[in-house]
Amino acid sequence: MIGIVNYGAGNIFSLTSALSRLGLSYGMINTEHDFEQYSHIIIPGVGHAGAAMEKLNQTGLVDSIRQLKKPVLGICVGMQLLTEHSQEGDAQLMNIIPLETKLFDKDLGIKIPHMGWNNIEIKNNLLFEGVENQTQFYFVHSYFIEYNAIFEIATATYGLQYAAAIQKDNFYGVQFHPEKSGAAGEQLLLNFSNLKQ
Amino acid sequence: MLSKRIIPCLDVKDGRTVKGVNFVDLKDAGDPVELAWQYAQQGADELVFLDITATHERRKTMIEMVKSVARQLNIPFTIGGGITEIADAEALLNAGADKISINSAAVKNPQLIADLAKVFGVQFVVVAVDTKLVAGRNMVHLNGGRLITEIETAHWIKQAEDLGAGEILLTSMDHDGTKQGFDCKLLDSISKMINIPVIASGGAGKVEHFTEVFTTTGVDAALAASVFHFGEIPIPHLKNELKKYNIPVRL
Numbered sequence: 001m002i003g004i005v006n007y008g009a010g011n012i013f014s015l016t017s018a019l020s021r022l023g024l025s026y027g028m029i030n031t032e033h034d035f036e037q038y039s040h041i042i043i044p045g046v047g048h049a050g051a052a053m054e055k056l057n058q059t060g061l062v063d064s065i066r067q068l069k070k071p072v073l074g075i076c077v078g079m080q081l082l083t084e085h086s087q088e089g090d091a092q093l094m095n096i097i098p099l100e101t102k103l104f105d106k107d108l109g110i111k112i113p114h115m116g117w118n119n120i121e122i123k124n125n126l127l128f129e130g131v132e133n134q135t136q137f138y139f140v141h142s143y144f145i146e147y148n149a150i151f152e153i154a155t156a157t158y159g160l161q162y163a164a165a166i167q168k169d170n171f172y173g174v175q176f177h178p179e180k181s182g183a184a185g186e187q188l189l190l191n192f193s194n195l196k197q
Numbered sequence: 198m199l200s201k202r203i204i205p206c207l208d209v210k211d212g213r214t215v216k217g218v219n220f221v222d223l224k225d226a227g228d229p230v231e232l233a234w235q236y237a238q239q240g241a242d243e244l245v246f247l248d249i250t251a252t253h254e255r256r257k258t259m260i261e262m263v264k265s266v267a268r269q270l271n272i273p274f275t276i277g278g279g280i281t282e283i284a285d286a287e288a289l290l291n292a293g294a295d296k297i298s299i300n301s302a303a304v305k306n307p308q309l310i311a312d313l314a315k316v317f318g319v320q321f322v323v324v325a326v327d328t329k330l331v332a333g334r335n336m337v338h339l340n341g342g343r344l345i346t347e348i349e350t351a352h353w354i355k356q357a358e359d360l361g362a363g364e365i366l367l368t369s370m371d372h373d374g375t376k377q378g379f380d381c382k383l384l385d386s387i388s389k390m391i392n393i394p395v396i397a398s399g400g401a402g403k404v405e406h407f408t409e410v411f412t413t414t415g416v417d418a419a420l421a422a423s424v425f426h427f428g429e430i431p432i433p434h435l436k437n438e439l440k441k442y443n444i445p446v447r448l
Contacts, residue, residue: 010290011290011291011293013264013267013291013292013293014267014293014295017267017268017269017293018271020268021268021269021271046317046318046320046321047317047318048318106392111392111393111394111417112392112393113319113320113363113393113394114199115320115363115364115394115417116199116200116202116242116243116394116417116418117199117200117202117242117447118198118199118200119198119200136200136447138272138273140273140295140320141320142319142320157198158199177273179271180271180272180273180295181271181272182237182271182272183271185271186271
């Protein structure tokens with residue numbers, strides 16, 4: 001059963017709807033004791049990374065998240081929270097994965113936010129099982145996680161190459177929205193729910 | 198690479214889609230959920246629902262519709278029409294809308310753009326602009342083009358971007374309904390002027406119009422209604438044609 005970290009950063013109706021369509025049961029995590037009930041944890045998030053981190057800090061759940069040994073999936077800003085620091089609000093984040101979240105540079109001749117369907121280069125990883133390389137996913141973001149060959153499990157190119165998905169041990173993050181990425185996104189959520197502890 | 202988006206637009210009244218939608222195999226042409234699902238199956242990249250209901254009960258009905266759509270749809274969608282304050286937007290967000298589109302309310306109160314962007318993020322705020330040529334100048338029009346303002350379109354769009362709009366949906370009233378093609382000249386100049394995505398709207402009549410708008414302008418998406426509703430341009434066919442011109446699309 002999937003536990004969704006409930007810290008008030010953005011709407012999760014689309015995410016829970018996607019899980020329901022897939023027949024995956026889920027519940028909300030409000031206190032540290034709630035983690036015990038779930039085998040897999042999702043950290044959602046939209047909007048401002050600095051503001052999201054503040055809200056997450058207020059829940060008092062950060063230490064528990066950092067100690068998790070269960071599969072964890074951060075989505076969009078939820079992924080960025082796994083990194084060390086974001087330029088958005090000059091915010092210290094959970095620092096589970098030692099990476100920097102940066103603002104896209106409009107001097108690269110790109111429009112910001114990066115909004116729409118972008119293909120990704122997929123490394124061999126269980127999270128992308130059954131998803132063809134170069135499949136397009138739906139992205140909406142102005143900040144990105146720097147490319148890093150160690151933690152990268154999928155890359156996207158928009159002005160520059162950056163992290164579309166990362167992994168460190170049991171912690172996974174995707175910059176795109178699987179709940180809005182058609183059949184491929186649903187496959188990814190299903191794959192996540194099948195990850196072994 | 199980022200794909201160019203194809204966006205069908207649906208008019209909604211009292212929670213039902215209107216404007217004779219004519220699909221084969223559609224049980225109920227007025228059901229927004231079934232229609233949205235059909236479009237997603239066809240390969241639409243995104244949907245826009247425009248609420249044209251004028252009653253006071255509209256919000257409640259609309260929220261229920263948005264929830265039903267969000268439950269079924271696995272692509273993003275935008276809700277426009279009648280959003281004048283933060284509370285309207287918040288209710289739509291919580292019901293599962295990915296973006297909201299504001300038009301007249303933003304012109305009357307530009308601060309609304311900044312407020313919405315601050316609370317929900319720029320990615321949530323689409324500013325829709327209806328424009329029409331008046332004595333050779335593109336001027337912002339309100340109420341579906343019936344009410345002229347004294348604001349120049351390019352000036353307003355720049356201001357909207359500065360205030361925190363995440364995207365511009367630009368409809369040329371001169372082209373809308375003509376099926377003679379998009380206003381490529383205007384769309385290109387606007388798209389070059391700002392650094393946020395632009396959705397082209399107004400004038401789509403055939404596949405070539407989409408090819409033209411994507412090859413001659415910097416727009417990021419094209420929106421149309423009737424050519425999709427009546428099946429005049431099937432989306433898979435459209436995308437295959439665009440691909441022949443090396444326009445990046447999601448197939």
